[in-house]
Amino acid sequence: MRLVLLFIFCLQSFLYAQEEHGKASFYADKFEGRSTASGEKYRHTKLTAAHRTLPFGTSVKVTNLDNNKSVTVRINDRGPFVKGRVIDLSKSAAQKLNFIRQGTADVKIEIVSVEDAKVENIEPDVVSLPENVKYYGLKMDTVExxxxxxxxxxxxxxxxxxxxxxxxxxxxxxxxxxxxxxxxxxxxxxxxxxxxxxxxxxxxxxxxxxxxxxxxxxxxxxxx
Missing domain, CATH: 3.30.70.1070 (Sporulation related repeat)
Structure with a gap:
């Protein structure tokens, strides 16, 4: 029998879905057509969002905790950099969550998919660190x-x-x-x-x- 697989993970240490809570805001109309941090152009009709740390391409489900409406968006930009805000949504995504009049909403963010995500080399600072950092134990062994x-x-x-x-x-x-x-x-x-x-x-x-x-x-x- 060949020695084929490099790592075995202790699964219990990381079987919990990442979840984040905080305020959501949305892009002002003046940003239409401007380049995002990923290089894409911002379009208010697309279901996209800015997050401070999640890799570009990550899909997240955002739920408005006031009305339980949800929308799935793709991360393609960095921000918001206002204390307490965790995500900046395109205008169409904010409309689906029905908080255009209020300007912000209390939301829950859950990762849906990271399969198309692109990892960047980001130098974190105190301002941009996520508010709900998690740590995971990890065990690795070569296995048969x-x-x-x-x-x-x-x-x-x-x-x-x-x-x-x-x-x-x-x-x-x-x-x-x-x-x-x-x-x-x-x-x-x-x-x-x-x-x-x-x-x-x-x-x-x-x-x-x-x-x-x-x-x-x-x-x-x-x-x-």
Missing amino acids: RSGFGVQIGSYRDMENLMNTATNLKPAYAREVTIKQRMVDGAKIYSLIIGHFHKRDEAEAFKKKVQKRHPGSFIIDYSLF
């Missing part, structure tokens, strides 16, 4: 695997993989394995959940995760 697992996704950046891992549903409480391989001289990291002895067990688990991770598929550890 047999049987089957369900691959959730592959990533060029370990940061993107970790963002996905930290937002796995608690109901998925299984061993998490990271496979590292070289492709065209670059390291690729694959996130695999579960260690099943029978393929039908892996099939049943795949059906469970596919609603949230539609690209999931079964891998046979013995083939590596």
Whole structure:
């Protein structure tokens, strides 16, 4: 049997979805057509937002706590830099949350997907640090695997993989394995959940995760 997988994570330490609370604001009309920090042009009709630390491309669900209305937006800019505000929404997103008249709203932010996120080198400062920083314990060992697992996704950046891992549903409480391989001289990291002895067990688990991770598929550890 080959030694195939580099890391095994202690899953209990990071099976909690990231969540943030605070004030949301929205872009003024004067910003229409201006470049955002990601290089995209701001368009008020698109469901986008600015956040101080989340990677560009991250999708988040924003819920107005006053009326329970929700909208999913994609992070493509930095800000807001006003104390107490956690996200700056495009005007169309603010309209969906129905707080245009008020100007701001108390919201809850939940990460939906980080699969398309781009990681930047950001120098944090006291002003831009998130207000609900979380710390996670991590255990790594080289392991041998047999049987089957369900691959959730592959990533060029370990940061993107970790963002996905930290937002796995608690109901998925299984061993998490990271496979590292070289492709065209670059390291690729694959996130695999579960260690099943029978393929039908892996099939049943795949059906469970596919609603949230539609690209999931079964891998046979013995083939590596």
